[in-house]
Amino acid sequence: MKINLVMENKLIRYHAHRLERLLILLSACMLLSCSEDRLNEYDTSRTALNIAKGTIFGSASLYPEEYTFNAYFLGGDIHDYLLHIPVRLQGVIDNNRDRTYKVKVVTSESTGLTEGLYTLAEEQVFRKGMAQDSIRLTIHINRMDEEQNYKMRIALVPTADFQAGIAEYQYMDISFTKNLSIAPAFWENNSKLRRLPYNARKCAVFLQISGITDPNWKDDGQSVILEYWITRCIQWFEEHEEYDATGNRIYFDQ
Structure with a gap:
């Protein structure tokens, strides 16, 4: 009886030891996988820009997935609607010089856009010492057609200063209207x-x-x-x- 108990205790310790080693191995693999993901996101060997949306890179801040507004509610005294769309730096901060980056309107993913409806400089400035700056876009309310529902997609364009960043953060959609055709x-x-x-x-x-x-x-x-x-x-x-x-x-x- 004593022999059986001794053998049973040895078996329990053996399996417990194997289970502990397996858990350690699994934890190491998960940690390695997570580390590789974070390195891909924060790879400082590349200098790139990413438009901030959602919980970008696991940030505690929540950014819009899409910008929307209805000019019907702005009143007749407001002629321009100014958007500052946050852009995050991927790479090392440059404390000595401003850098320029480019944006474009993706016409194939846009609807209703007409000449004079908006102002968007193709070349924008990412200021020195900043980890985050903004794309500046102005919608001219008095040029909007009250029967039209608009959609605009803007996207980052790689330059000598900034390579292409993470694909899903390279564009932002803006939807806007000046009517009540869509329920507020x-x-x-x-x-x-x-x-x-x-x-x-x-x-x-x-x-x-x-x-x-x-x-x-x-x-x-x-x-x-x-x-x-x-x-x-x-x-x-x-x-x-x-x-x-x-x-x-x-x-x-x-």
Whole structure:
């Protein structure tokens, strides 16, 4: 009996030792794999730029995956919409000189763009001592067609100073409009409004009655003001005969 117990204990220690060695080996492989990934991302032997979006390189900062705006909410006094799109350095910071980099508009991935609609310098400056700078893009609101929904893709172009970076961070999409053909975020994100069939005219009347000027307005779900606005809109469309493009009368709650 004692012999069996001794043998059993030896077997347990043997298998425990083998399991420990296996776990160490697996951990080493995972660490090596992760290290190789990080080296690929932060390879300082190459100098390149990457447009910051999402959680770039595991950064704690969250950048937009795409830029969107609706000029309908900007008011008549705003003529230009300025975007600063962050660009991150891959490589060693140059503390002594500004460096230039180039950007382009990818027309095959863009929609509705016309001459004079935007200002984007082909050559941009990455300032000395910086690990992050910005692409400067201006959309001219007064040149926008209210019937058009626009999309622009801009991309980095390799130069003598900056090689091509990581493929998925070499471009950024910007979508913009000056109408209500697409439901604003506040409508899509609100459970009560989202249940109502969307129509641009409905949204325009709702904005007029509510006085909302923020496309990202949020309702805390506790206030009765939203119910009041909806009731007012239902009443408005009952009192005013409005028709959609196909000749059907518009009712706010239908």
